[in-house]
Amino acid sequence: MEQIKQDFESRSKVALITGVTGQDGSYLAEFLLAKGYEVHGIKRRASLFNTARIDHIYQDPHLENSRFKLHYGDLTDTSNLTRILRDIEPDEVYNLGAQSHVAVSFEAPEYTADVDAIGTLRLLEAIRFLGLDKKTRFYQASTSELYGLVQETPQRETTPFYPRSPYAVAKLYAYWICVNYREAYNMYACNGILFNHESPRRGETFVTRKITRGLANIALGLEPCLYLGNIDSLRDWGHAKDYVRMQWLMLQQDQPEDYVIATGLQYSVREFVTWAAKELGIALHFEGQGVDEIGVIDAVDGDTASALKPGDVIVRIDPRYFRPAEVETLLGDPAKAKQKLGWIPEITAQEMCAEMVAEDLKAARRHALLAEHGFSIPVTIEG
Ligand code: NDP
Ligand code: GDR
Numbered sequence: 001m002e003q004i005k006q007d008f009e010s011r012s013k014v015a016l017i018t019g020v021t022g023q024d025g026s027y028l029a030e031f032l033l034a035k036g037y038e039v040h041g042i043k044r045r046a047s048l049f050n051t052a053r054i055d056h057i058y059q060d061p062h063l064e065n066s067r068f069k070l071h072y073g074d075l076t077d078t079s080n081l082t083r084i085l086r087d088i089e090p091d092e093v094y095n096l097g098a099q100s101h102v103a104v105s106f107e108a109p110e111y112t113a114d115v116d117a118i119g120t121l122r123l124l125e126a127i128r129f130l131g132l133d134k135k136t137r138f139y140q141a142s143t144s145e146l147y148g149l150v151q152e153t154p155q156r157e158t159t160p161f162y163p164r165s166p167y168a169v170a171k172l173y174a175y176w177i178c179v180n181y182r183e184a185y186n187m188y189a190c191n192g193i194l195f196n197h198e199s200p201r202r203g204e205t206f207v208t209r210k211i212t213r214g215l216a217n218i219a220l221g222l223e224p225c226l227y228l229g230n231i232d233s234l235r236d237w238g239h240a241k242d243y244v245r246m247q248w249l250m251l252q253q254d255q256p257e258d259y260v261i262a263t264g265l266q267y268s269v270r271e272f273v274t275w276a277a278k279e280l281g282i283a284l285h286f287e288g289q290g291v292d293e294i295g296v297i298d299a300v301d302g303d304t305a306s307a308l309k310p311g312d313v314i315v316r317i318d319p320r321y322f323r324p325a326e327v328e329t330l331l332g333d334p335a336k337a338k339q340k341l342g343w344i345p346e347i348t349a350q351e352m353c354a355e356m357v358a359e360d361l362k363a364a365r366r367h368a369l370l371a372e373h374g375f376s377i378p379v380t381i382e383g
Contacts, residue, residue, distance in 0.1 A: 016040045016090040018075060018097030018123070023201045024141070025096045026053035028244040033057060033068060035248075040088050042073035042081075042097065053201050075119030082126040089132060092251050094139045095123055098171075101205060102145060103383065105167030106324050112166050117173035124181045124189065133187045137251045140178040142191040143171050144236070144262070144330045154333035157193065157260055164325040179258070188256040192247050195262035195332040198352055199240040200359035205383025207269055208237065208356065211276050213381065216360035218314050219280045220368045221307030223380055225314055229321025231270040231286075231293065234329040236262045239347035249341045262332020263345050273315060275350055279357040281305050284314070293317045304361060321383075 015032050019025040020041025032039050043051060051058070051070075059066040073080045075097050085093075098116045099105060105112040120140060127136050147155045148164035163169045175191050182189040202209040207228070214226035238261070246261045270286060273295065277284040281302030284295050295315025300308050308314070337343035347355075367377040 012036070012038075013091040014038045014040065014088055015092045015094065016042070016084065016088060017094045018042045018073075018119075019141070020070070020096075021050050021053060022096060022100070023053065023199060023203065023240050024197075024244055024247070025094075026057075026201055027199070027240050028094060028096065028247060029054060029068065030057055031244050031248060038067045038069075040069045040071060040084070040090065042075075042084065043070050044074055045072050075115045075122065078122045078126070081122050082130065085123075085126050085132065085136075086130055089130075090136055092137045092139070093123060093127065094141075094247060095120055095174075096141045098141065099167070101203070101383065102165045102167045102327075103321070103323055105165050105170070109166035113170045113173075116167065116170035117177075120174035121177050124177060124187070127187070128181070128185055133185050136188075137256070138178065138181075138187060138189040139247050139251055140174055140189065140191045141247075142175045142178075142193045142258070143168070144193060144195040144260075144332060145327060146172055146175060146193065147330060148325075148327050150329060153329070154262075154264065154331045155260065156333040157258055157336055164327050165323065168327075175258075182256055188251070190250045190256045191258040192243075192250055193258060193260045193332075194243055194246075195236040195238065195260070195330060197238045197240045197243040198356065200356050201240070202356070204381050207233075208272060208353070209360075210381055210383065211269075211273050212353065212356040213360045213363070215273075215276045215280055215282070215314070216357060216364040217367070219282065219305040219307065219361070220364045222364055222367055222371065222377060225316055226295075227316050227318040227321065227380075228269065228273070229318065229323070230326055230328075231268065231273065231315075231317065232328075233269050233326065234266050234331070235269070236264070236266050236330055236332045237272075237349040237352070238263045238345050239352045242345045242347055246337060246341060246343060253340070257340075259337045259341065260332050260334055261337055261343065262334045263349070264332060264334055265349065266329070266331040267349060272349075272353060275353045276357050277314075279354050280361070282308065282314075286315070288317075291317050291319055 283298035
C-alpha cells in the first residue's frame with residue numbers, strides 16, 4: 001500500500017540528476033522514469049559522444065511528452081546550474097556528478113575540489129537563491145571514502161571521518177555543506193554515505209570492472225596480462241541498481257537524514273579476481289608478496305579460456321597503481337537504512353561479479369571478431 005502511495009505521488013514529479021551519464025546516473029534515470037518522473041539530466045560537452053550508458057532511454061526532444069531531457073552543463077559553472085534550476089524548478093535534485101576516481105584525484109586535486117566540493121555548494125546556493133529551498137529536495141552522493149583511515153569497524157553514520165585523498169577531502173566539504181544548508185536554511189538535504197557499488201556499467205578504471213574486463217580479454221587472447229595495485233585492499237561491494245533505489249527513498253521521508261548504504265560484507269580485491277577467474281573457467285592462485293606478486297593459472301576448464309594454459313601468468317602487481325595514501329579497509333553497517341528505509345540489498349557481490357564477467361565476455365567476443373578481420377580493438381586500461 002505504502003509503495004502504491006509513493007508511486008502515485010511520484011507520477012508528476014520533476015527530478016534533476018547531475019552525473020546522469022555516469023554509472024549511478026544511468027540507473028537512477030531509468031528508475032525515476034519507471035516511477036513516472038519527468039527526468040532532467042546534466043551532461044558535459046565532450047568531443048565524442050558520452051551518453052553510451054543512457055542511449056537506451058534517450059527520448060527525442062522534438063517529440064511531445066518527452067519525459068527525459070538532457071541539458072549541457074558543468075558543476076564548475078554557476079550561471080549554467082542556476083539557469084537550469086530556474087527553468088525546470090525540480091522537486092528533487094540528485095547530485096551524482098563528480099570527478100569520482102580516487103587515484104585521479106591525486107593527479108588533479110584542485111579540479112576535483114572544484115567539482116566535488118564547490119560544485120555541491122553551487123547547487124545548494126542556487127536552490128536557495130532561486131527561492132526553491134522549500135520545494136526542492138537535495139540528495140548528495142557522499143561516500144565511504146570519508147572514513148578513510150577507519151576509526152571504528154563497521155562504519156556507521158556516527159563514525160568519525162578521516163579522509164585519505166583529495167577526492168575524499170572534497171567530498172567531506174560536500175557532506176558538511178549539505179548538513180549546514182539543512183540546519184541553517186531548513187532545506188530538505190540528505191547525504192547518502194554509499195559504500196562501493198559496481199555493475200556492468202562501472203567505469204573501466206575502477207578495480208572491479210578493470211578485473212572483469214581484463215580477465216575476459218585475457219581469456220580470449222586479446223590481452224596478455226592484467227596489472228593491478230593493492231590486491232589486499234578490502235571493500236564492501238554492492239550493486240549500483242540496489243543503491244539508486246536508496247537514493248530515491250532518502251528523499252521520500254518525512255525528515256531529511258543521512259544514511260549509510262552498504263551490504264555489511266567485506267572481501268579483498270584478490271578474492272574478486274579469483275571469483276572473476278572462476279566465472280571464466282580459470283583456476284588461479286597468487287605467488288609472491290606485494291610488488292613481486294603474480295597470479296598463475298592452475299587449470300583451465302571450458303571454452304572461454306581457450307587462449308590459456310596452466311602455468312600462464314595473467315595478473316601482475318604494478319606499483320604505479322598504489323596510491324600515495326591508501327584506504328585499506330571499508331565495511332559498512334547499514335542498520336539504520338535497514339530499519340528506516342527497509343533496505344535489503346538484492347544482489348550479492350558474487351552474483352554481481354558473474355554479471356559483470358558475462359557482459360565483458362560478450363564485449364570481448366565482439367572485439368575478437370573485429371581483430372580477426374583486421375580492425376583495431378581497445379587497448380589495455382590504465383587506472
Ligand atoms: P561515475 O564516475 O560513473 O559518474 C560521474 C558522473 O559525473 C559522470 O556523468 C560524469 O560525466 C559527471 N561529471 C564529472 N565531472 C563533472 C563536471 N565537472 N560537471 C558535471 N558532471 C561531471 O560515478 P558513479 O556513477 O559511480 O558515482 C556517482 C556519484 O556517487 C559520484 O559523485 C561518486 O563520487 C559517488 N559515489 C560513488 C560510489 C561508487 O562506488 N560508485 C560510492 C560512493 C559515492 P562524464 O560521463 O562526462 O564523465
Ligand atoms: P575506490 O574504488 O578507490 O574504493 O573508490 P577503486 O575500485 O578505484 O579501488 C578499490 C580498491 O582497489 C585497489 N586497487 C585498484 N584500484 C584501481 N582503480 N585500479 C587498480 O589497478 C587497483 N589495484 C588495486 C585500490 O587501491 C582500492 O583500495 C570508489 C569510487 O567509486 C569512489 O568514487 C567512491 O566514493 C568509492 O568507491 C566508495
